[in-house]
Amino acid sequence: MRTSVQELIAKSKDKKSKKIIEKLIPILLFLIASVSVLTTIGIVLTLIIETVTFFTRVPLSDFILGTTWLPFANSGAQFGIWPLIVGTLKITGIAIIVAVPIGISAAIYLSEYASDNVRRIVKPVLEVLAGVPTIVYGFFALTFVTPVLQSFFPEIKIFNAISPGIVVGIMIIPMIASLSEDAMSSVPKSIRDGALAMGSTKFEVAWKITVPAALSGIIASVVLGLSRAIGETMIVSLAAGSTPKFDGDFTGSIQTMTAYIVQVSKGDAGYGTTIYYSIYAVGFTLFLFTMAMNILAGYMSKRFREEY
Amino acid sequence: MNTATIKTKINTAQPTSVEQAEKESVYSTRQLNLWYGNNHALKNIDLEIGENEVTAIIGPSGCGKSTYLKTLNRMVELVPSVKTSGEIQYRGRNIFESSYGVEELRTRVGMVFQKPNPFPKSIYDNIAYGPRIHGIKNKKILDEIVEKSLRGAAIWDEVKDRLNENAYGISGGQQQRICIARTLAIEPDVILMDEPTSALDPISTLKIEELVQELKEQYSIIIVTHNMQQAARISDKTAFFLNGEVIEYDRTDAIFSNPADKRTEDYISGRFG
Numbered sequence: 001m002r003t004s005v006q007e008l009i010a011k012s013k014d015k016k017s018k019k020i021i022e023k024l025i026p027i028l029l030f031l032i033a034s035v036s037v038l039t040t041i042g043i044v045l046t047l048i049i050e051t052v053t054f055f056t057r058v059p060l061s062d063f064i065l066g067t068t069w070l071p072f073a074n075s076g077a078q079f080g081i082w083p084l085i086v087g088t089l090k091i092t093g094i095a096i097i098v099a100v101p102i103g104i105s106a107a108i109y110l111s112e113y114a115s116d117n118v119r120r121i122v123k124p125v126l127e128v129l130a131g132v133p134t135i136v137y138g139f140f141a142l143t144f145v146t147p148v149l150q151s152f153f154p155e156i157k158i159f160n161a162i163s164p165g166i167v168v169g170i171m172i173i174p175m176i177a178s179l180s181e182d183a184m185s186s187v188p189k190s191i192r193d194g195a196l197a198m199g200s201t202k203f204e205v206a207w208k209i210t211v212p213a214a215l216s217g218i219i220a221s222v223v224l225g226l227s228r229a230i231g232e233t234m235i236v237s238l239a240a241g242s243t244p245k246f247d248g249d250f251t252g253s254i255q256t257m258t259a260y261i262v263q264v265s266k267g268d269a270g271y272g273t274t275i276y277y278s279i280y281a282v283g284f285t286l287f288l289f290t291m292a293m294n295i296l297a298g299y300m301s302k303r304f305r306e307e308y
Numbered sequence: 309m310n311t312a313t314i315k316t317k318i319n320t321a322q323p324t325s326v327e328q329a330e331k332e333s334v335y336s337t338r339q340l341n342l343w344y345g346n347n348h349a350l351k352n353i354d355l356e357i358g359e360n361e362v363t364a365i366i367g368p369s370g371c372g373k374s375t376y377l378k379t380l381n382r383m384v385e386l387v388p389s390v391k392t393s394g395e396i397q398y399r400g401r402n403i404f405e406s407s408y409g410v411e412e413l414r415t416r417v418g419m420v421f422q423k424p425n426p427f428p429k430s431i432y433d434n435i436a437y438g439p440r441i442h443g444i445k446n447k448k449i450l451d452e453i454v455e456k457s458l459r460g461a462a463i464w465d466e467v468k469d470r471l472n473e474n475a476y477g478i479s480g481g482q483q484q485r486i487c488i489a490r491t492l493a494i495e496p497d498v499i500l501m502d503e504p505t506s507a508l509d510p511i512s513t514l515k516i517e518e519l520v521q522e523l524k525e526q527y528s529i530i531i532v533t534h535n536m537q538q539a540a541r542i543s544d545k546t547a548f549f550l551n552g553e554v555i556e557y558d559r560t561d562a563i564f565s566n567p568a569d570k571r572t573e574d575y576i577s578g579r580f581g
Binding site for chain 1: 381383386410411412413414415418419421423425426427428429437438440441442487490491494
């Protein structure tokens with residue numbers, strides 16, 4: 001006679017090896033997960049230790065209050081961070097001005113107007129665009145956008161803030177469009193139907209119902225785009241120049257925090273010098289900025305959440 | 309626009325068909341056919357729907373009753389691949405005319421859905437949404453409309469102290485009355501209700517049924533329901549749909565006491581469906 005299925009199950013349950021594997025798996029997974037967490041902690045610790053070393057050589061007040069960044073001067077080097085922050089803010093500001101309206105408009109089109117076929121093609125294309133290496137965007141800024149801008153505004157120099165700013169904006173459009181579209185598509189159809197049934201036009205539904213309902217997701221996508229713009233390195237290294245400036249000029253060469261780190265890492269300064277340590281201090285400042293962005297994103301998405 | 313003048317019933321008498329002579333018809337459906345792709349969902353529908361009456365549409369699942377309701381405000385066209393033929397006259401004008409804007413139609417014909425679907429906004433903003441998109445900006449007028457609509461939907465006392473709270477924070481039955489109030493806010497002519505109580509508990513259901521009785525003084529109501537007792541309790545006329553056809557359409561008491569068609573009798577006595 002055949003043994004019943006229940007008996008077979010009971011038999012296989014009794015196997016020792018299975019029990020051991022069940023016990024080992026969580027431990028193994030925990031160890032693997034720890035590696036990534038520990039690495040992150042390690043990076044942050046290194047950053048902090050080297051930054052502290054930097055501040056034993058340069059007073060903290062000079063760093064956070066100074067408005068001159070002159071690390072390579074033979075005598076009287078100055079490490080006032082503001083010119084680099086201003087450089088980063090110029091790029092980020094232009095990028096956001098370019099990316100937010102275009103990204104959100106694209107998201108509205110995709111989620112509210114586009115047919116399924118269009119969406120099926122455009123969404124993956126957007127995601128591919130988000131994967132284009134930033135060095136390519138950098139070349140695009142330097143060899144295409146800058147000359148085009150120069151033909152309209154001759155006062156723009158070969159290295160400037162506008163061209164890389166625009167291109168960083170173009171780089172984050174797919175991210176903002178794609179994430180905002182996700183947020184808008186997840187607004188239930190029944191809510192849209194409710195609005196349509198009151199005689200709303202399609203645009204009224206999109207603008208007064210869907211966008212507000214998806215606002216927390218849209219804001220999160222913008223802040224995420226913002227932190228990518230702040231951290232963007234290749235485009236600004238190639239096209240923005242390397243002149244730290246504390247002013248409001250967008251047409252000439254500037255330097256961002258990231259571009260400074262690249263410049264020093266390329267070998268302009270030896271290990272153990274103040275300049276070497278300065279990149280950690282700048283890196284730490286950058287870290288604070290992106291962390292602030294993430295906290296802001298969390299707060300904003302909670303603040304603007306419309307429950308449904 | 310003043311709130312008092314928004315509600316202007318159109319009283320231009322349209323020559324109505326003989327059998328419906330006692331009341332003017334709001335909707336006359338003539339030879340309506342509808343297809344979802346190749347699926348023939350509505351077949352040669354002829355219906356006259358009377359003013360200030362409650363018309364119930366009953367029938368088993370998939371019989372086309374919801375489809376018919378959604379055709380009346382052309383929400384059915386949101387489904388891709390829908391084709392229609394025939395005509396539906398609303399107040400004497402064919403709603404399928406190319407010059408007839410759906411927004412215009414839906415401003416006159418409100419709809420309450422099966423599942424409460426308030427907007428993810430405050431209760432106040434939910435009610436004020438309709439008036440706002442149709443151009444009413446004055447805060448004082450909006451306040452009046454909100455109060456009047458919430459009173460009209462018999463929910464004012466329950467929510468008057470929490471108008472600024474999110475509409476998703478109240479119970480399902482209250483949400484459904486918010487949705488009715490939202491519809492009343494633009495003072496439509498007709499209210500379509502698509503199984504408005506099927507997601508609600510019996511007490512909330514009773515409240516909505518009572519409300520329907522009050523609302524018919526001012527509005528023409530067409531209600532799709534699965535619940536035959538409900539149809540019997542609240543409606544003046546009942547249409548029985550089966551497989552996309554109207555099998556029988558008559559006064560509700562006649563349908564339930566003395567159905568003319570065997571299939572109607574089988575359905576209302578619970579033999580199928």
